[in-house]
Amino acid sequence: MTKIKNNSYVLFFYNDSKKWLNKISKDQSLHTHVGVIKHSDAIGKEYGSRIRTNKDKYVYLLEPTIHDFVMKSQHGTQIVYPKDLGYIAARAGVQSGQKIVEIGTGSGALTTFLASIVKPRGHVYTFDVEPKFMQIAEKNITRAGMIKYVTMENLNIKEAKKMPVTEADMAIIDLGDPWTVIPQVRKMLKGSGAVVSICPTMNQLEKLTIALIENEFTDIECSEHILRTIDAREGKTRHSFYGIGHTTYLAYARKAFFDRKEKK
Template sequence: MTKIKQNSPVLFYFNQSKKWLVKISKKDSLHTHIGVIKHADAIGKEYGSRLVTNKDKYVYLIEPTMYDYVMKLQHGTQIVYPKDIGYIIARAGIGSGQKILEIGTGSGSLTSFVASVVKPRGHVYTFDVDDNFMKIAEKNIKKAGMSKYVTQQKLDIKIAKKMPIEEADVALIDLGDPWTVLPQVRKMLKGSGSVFAICPTMNQLEKLTIALVENEFTDIESTEHIIRTIEAREGKTRHSFQGIGHTTYLCYARKAFFGRGSRKKSDVLPEETQSDVESEEST
């Protein structure tokens, strides 16, 4: 049985739209529209218990998951949502002990989530160029308890002469022009290592896919993930009119070796692009 104590993280949960993530301090109180929640009242209770406010409303004391941390992050930039993060982790096969490269730290949502998966033996190396965003991300990563498994560095990978890491298992790119760093990413990935790029627009997907082929990546896949929540209630279950629709497009690929220089172009391009090339060459 896990008991709540001083400095324990707690999610005060009232409903889906009203929940507060705090670190317990016996001297603090949370003032909300449903009443005052005294931190001291939570100390000694088991996670899952509930407290009653001075307005006779109750909140549950929930042990936060990484999902809760990500959804409560300070947003300096648009975050990568859990619905997209889950697919990234599953499709790329991200697991404990892996070395992860991230270009474009942003608010640190993807950084924190991935670090929670690869720890304790794995590590995330993340790079950005904006000091303000990096400070916000540092706070968010620390709040999520992942600082030990993340190395942040200010570095413009596009112009870096020496690559900071090598033999990465997975590369995550969150830039407006992800195709510009593919040559550098390729140098830092292990053979058949995966790359995932976050692309807000389809125009970015087009440019990125062309660049992936040019830089000898295969198994290219572009997807969009939309969650439709259901309000399940006895006798009147229906889909919710609120929810997260489009957030971004995801582009996945794997590093390969096409054997260029020793074989014809039609022999070495991924199967899905060969017909397009043949059509172009015949005109």
């Protein structure tokens, strides 16, 4: 039985649109539409229990998952949504112990997710050119308890003379011009290592695919993933009126050798 303590993270859950991720502090209260939630009321209770607000509403005390930390991240940039995260992990075969390179840290949502899979023996090396965004990302990654599995560096991979990582199992690119770093990514990946790029537009996919072929990548796949939620209620189950639409296109490929002279 896991009981909530001071400094524990709790997801206060009222319904799907009213939920709050908080670090418990015995002297604090959370003021919401459903009433005041006293942190002290949660201390000593088991995750899954419920407490009552001053407006006589029940709120459940749920243990946060990586999904919760990702969706409640502070956003300096657009995050990668769970529907895309799951496919990336499955398609690239991400597993514990792997070495992963991320180019474009953003808000750290994807970094957090990948670190949660490769830990405790694996590691994520993430690079970005915007110190302001990296500060936000570091807070998000630390909040989720993943920072010790992540190395963050303010570095422009496009201009790097020496690659900071070699023999990586996977590289993920979240840039507006991902094709410009494919030669560098190739140098950092092991043979058959995977690269995944996040592309908001199809024009980016076209340019990226050309660069992947030129740099000897195979098993190229481009896809879009749509999640449609259902409002399931007795006698009136239907598709939800609201939901996340287009978020991104994903490009996947693997490093191969085309019997050309290896680029230096």
